[in-house]
Amino acid sequence: MSQAGAVVIGAGPSGAATALVLSRAGHHVTVLDRAHFPRDKACGEGLMPSGVAVLRRLGLLDAVLATGTPRIRGVSYTHGDGTPTAYAPFPMPIDGGEGWGLGVRRTVFDTILIEALRREPRLTLREGVRASGVLRGASGRITGVSTEEGPVWAKAVIAADGLHSPMRAAAGWAVATSGEGxxxxxxxxxxxxxxxxxxxxxxxxxxxxxxxxxxxxxxxxxxxxxxxxxxxxxxxxxxxxxxxxxxxxxxxxxxxxxxxxQFRQRARTVAADGMFLVGDAAGYGDPTTGEGIGIGLLLGQRLGGHVAALLSGEVDRKSAEVRYRRDHAEIWRNPSRVTALALMMARHPRLSRRAVARAVDRPHALGALLGINCGYWGFGKLTPRDWLSLCGF
Ligand SMILES: Cc1cc2nc3c(=O)[nH]c(=O)nc-3n(C[C@H](O)[C@H](O)[C@H](O)COP(=O)(O)OP(=O)(O)OC[C@H]3O[C@@H](n4cnc5c(N)ncnc54)[C@H](O)[C@@H]3O)c2cc1C
The missing domain is CATH 3.30.9.100 (D-Amino Acid Oxidase; Chain A, domain 2)
Known part of the structure; x- marks a missing residue:
């Protein structure tokens, strides 16, 4: 049917960010989404400050703020039975920028991203088109996707198709998850x-x-x-x-x-054979610490850069894949650990009750953890005393 420099499946935050970067770098991009926008989506709708920074870099922050989207200054934790409430404001990013997040109604937020896509002269947005499988060349390389309207061929295939990523499954990269979830x-x-x-x-x-x-x-x-x-x-x-x-x-x-x-999804790889997974499609842990949209935007921005370099011949396919795999692992490393800590608290009410009580007097440790989740610094920021307080001692 058509040939693009890149085809992006999914026009949520991660697909939109990737497509914008590619198109603005001068490449022809086709974006397919099975939905018609505005479409709603189950979400906690909290965008972390690190995600706000990506919006600013993409030139979309003013448009989001103009909708009356509220600023979020921090996070509080309590228990339903009325134990004390611990609060920590988001720390200021070390390189400057916004020390606040946003409460983003997805129908509003995703529509702003879609409108930005529509303004791109080299970008074709096709709503209501479902990708149903990946197409491979004789060498096994993924060269496009099939849709009910015919094939879309591309030099790079980007799957931004969400938590259950049909493209991840079609490529055979989904890893079975076990347990209740x-x-x-x-x-x-x-x-x-x-x-x-x-x-x-x-x-x-x-x-x-x-x-x-x-x-x-x-x-x-x-x-x-x-x-x-x-x-x-x-x-x-x-x-x-x-x-x-x-x-x-x-x-x-x-x-x-x-x-x-169920949230826990794993991918065998996030980049190989000419296909790249971004956002939830690349694997997911749990929404408890609320960084999915922000990390999707950030990954989209990085991936857009790597695929742009590939399409303009600055790097070969294997190098682009290796670079993106490295970025993905680096960006998720610490947030995954913060998520594991939060899940432990959720599973053990006695522990979380003690930790909340300690954090009331010692909000610094909680604030440092929010900064780790935003990617501002690593776990080295936490002192042994911070650890004791976070663990409820
Ligand atoms: C209950 C809940 C609470 C959450 N809370 C937060 C929070 O507070 N903060 C936060 O940052 N994140 C939160 N998340 C996570 C967040 O919603 C996701 O991380 C984020 O939406 C991922 O964006 P994405 O672009 O990767 O995928 P999505 O936003 O899921 O977009 C994927 C797109 O792909 C399209 N698509 C799928 N299959 C196909 C196909 N075959 N062909 C064409 N198109 C296709 C879909 O229509 C969709 O538009 C929460 C999630 C849940 C479920």
Missing amino acids: RYGMAGHWKLDVRALDRIAVSFGDREEWYQCPVGSDLLLVSTLAGRARIGVTARNYQAAARAAVPALRGAELVGGTLAAG
Whole structure:
């Protein structure tokens, strides 16, 4: 059907960022998405400050702020039974920039990304087109994707097709996951949240609840839990949310609920044979620390640079793949460890209760952890005393 320099499957944050960088570097890009935008998606809708920095670099931050998207100054942690609340503001990035995140309503945020794609003269956006498989040349190299409207051939194939990535599966790169797994649900509530400038996390009975303001009168309330527990919540999300988040009493649930999972997904590789995986498609841990969109944007920006160098002949395919694999491992290394720590807290209420109580008096350690999650510094930032406090001693 058509030949592009690169074809990007998925126009969410990571696919859009990759495609923008490529197109602005002078390359012809085709972006396919099975959805028509605006499309909604289950998400906690908290964009970390490191993701805000990517938006600024892509020239999209002003457009997002112009929609009234609220700034998020930090994160608080508590337990549903009324134990104390620990709060830490986001630390300032060491190289300057924004020390705040954003509460991004996905329908609004993803539409701004889509509008940016539509403005690119060398970019073709095709909504409502589902990629159904990868096409390989005689050497085994991936040379395009099949769609119901015919094949799309490209020198580089970029799969940004989300958590369950059909392209990752089609390439044979999906790794089976075992265990009960974790799932999430989200809903939007109409209430005045102008005074709320933080993500509020509350540990409950085998579940966590997250609040994030995404407009002056819109609060996103999401929950994460194991399969059995989320099944119970799904039967009556409204009542469960009202019980877990007292501020919702009297508030109205707007629209339906959205669900997703299981979160833990692994890819055998994130780049090989001419195909690159980016964002959730490249593998995912858990949304508990809320860095998926930010890291998707950052990875998209890096990948766009590597594929641009490949398409302009500055590097060969193997070098572009090696460089991107290295970036991916480096960017995820510390956030994965922060996620593991957060999941341990979620699994052990006695531990998390003690850790929250310690963090009330010692918010510095929590703030340092937020900075590690944003990629500002490594775990060396934490002193032995910080570790003891984070572990509830
Ligand atoms: C409950 C929950 C809470 C979360 N909380 C947060 C949070 O607070 N902060 C945060 O940063 N992240 C959070 N995340 C994670 C975040 O939503 C993802 O990391 C992020 O959306 C990944 O972006 P992406 O571009 O990789 O994929 P997506 O946003 O999933 O986009 C993938 C796109 O690919 C398209 N697609 C899929 N298959 C095909 C196909 N075969 N052909 C064509 N198109 C296709 C889809 O239509 C979609 O538009 C949360 C996730 C969940 C489920």
